[in-house]
Amino acid sequence: MKNIILLLLVVQFACSSNDENTGPDSSENTDNPVPVQRSFNSYKTGNTVDKETNPVGGICLMGGASENDQAMKWFLERADGGDILVLRASGADGYNNYMYSELGVSVNSVETIVVKSAEASDESYIHEQIKSAEAIWFAGGDQWDYISFWRDTAIASLINDAITTRKIVIGGTSAGMAIQGAYYFTAKNGTITSTTALNDPYDKAMTIDSKSFIKNSYLSDVITDTHYDNPDRKGRHVTFLARILKDTGFRIKGIACDESTAVCIDELGLARIYGDHPSYDDNAYFIQTNPDLQNVLPENCSAGNPLDWNLNGTAIKVYKVVGTSEGTNSFNLNDWETGEGGVWENWSVNKGELSFNQL
Known part of the structure; x- marks a missing residue:
């Protein structure tokens, strides 16, 4: 009997010694836990079971600062x-x-889903959530994060497939709006002010790209800009257009929003403008090189020199339209000339100074 008791004690000691030193809940691991590194965080509200519906497409572009509730309702309803x-x-x-x-x-x-690095682009969980979404919204932030994390990845491919195949509605505010056009300001070298851009169209911060990213059919020849009234970004946006025209020969267009203002583009290409006019001076801008001119090249768009894009004060044609809570004012992106509730202006640049002339 003594031999049996001794044997049991030896076995018990051996097992307990093994648990204390090598088990997953050992005191060594508890005192010095190995942190779990994730490339993204996820927060979900509502039903955890996917629901397939029939979204009707569309694009919601917001200019930053506070969201416009009526435009956001438009976005959600289309899901x-x-x-x-x-x-x-x-x-x-x-x-x-x-x-x-x-x-x-x-x-x-x-x-x-908050992504922390480019590694998140390979996460199958994110891929599945994109595949099951009826609407995708890009928050504000730094557009270079979005571009460097997702361009040329499965995430971009899946988003574009969802836009084309399932007709999801897509949108974004601030940086989330900045990436929606086929041409976009990357902010790779930081932001740039209108003053800096107008005085040197080839400043190192003038990082414009057209490498395929988000594919919206009505924005295939558009570069967007945001926060148009805070700070004033009209000058830099015009300089974007001048650079693209000088470098590529393409007459690219621009869409811009003041803060708290939105352009909501339906599946037929009709853009409705939401804002809080007349309480606030909320405007959207539809910008193009003057279609009445055969030669629209800037007089001087060169490195180290102020931009000259005058053409007798008619270089650029702009439809400026106020945003209302009902979204009653509109602009047709099929012809870029039919609008309701706005005014036409000519913009021009003389030695780095931007001027406006209402028609």
Whole structure:
């Protein structure tokens, strides 16, 4: 009997010694845990079961600062009660309750995915959420994060497939709007002011690209800009157009929004403008080289020199239209000449100074 008891004690000691030193819950591991590194965070509100609906497409472009509630309702309604995916590279879940329960539009769920690095582009979980979303919204932040993280990746391919095949509605504010055009300011070298751009169109911060990223059919020849009234970005946007024209020969167009203003483009190419006019001077701008001129090249668009793009004060033609809570004012992107509720202006640049002339 003593031998049996001794044997049991030896076995018990051997097992307990093994647990204390090498088990997954050992004191060594508890005192010095190995952190789990993730390339993204996810926050979900609403139903955890996917709901397939029939979105009707469209693009919502917001100029930054506070969201325009009426434009956001337009965006959510076009998801047909489906699942909303918010993609961002900073921040957290600030959109979840706002989209899910504060606007009075019924949706199945709202999920925010915050990516931390380019490695997240290979995450199968994110891929699946894109595949099941009826609407995708890009938050503000730094557009270079979005471009460097997602361009030429499965994420961009899946988003474009969703736009084309499933007719999802897509949109974004600030940096999220800046990436929607086929041409875009990358901000790779930081932002640039209108003054700097106008005085040197080839400044190192003038990083413009057209490498395929987000493919919106009505924005295939457009470069967007945001926060148009804070700070004033009209000058740099015009310089974007001048650079593209000088470097490529293409007469690219521009769409821009003041803060708290939105351009909502339906599946037929009609853009409605939302804002809080007349309480606030909220405007959207549809900018093009003057279609009445055969030669629209800038007189001087060169490195180290102020931009000259005058052409007798008629170089650029702009439809400026105020945004209302009902979105009653509009502009037709099929012909870029039919509008309602706005005014036409000529813009021009003389030795780095931007001028406006209402027609």
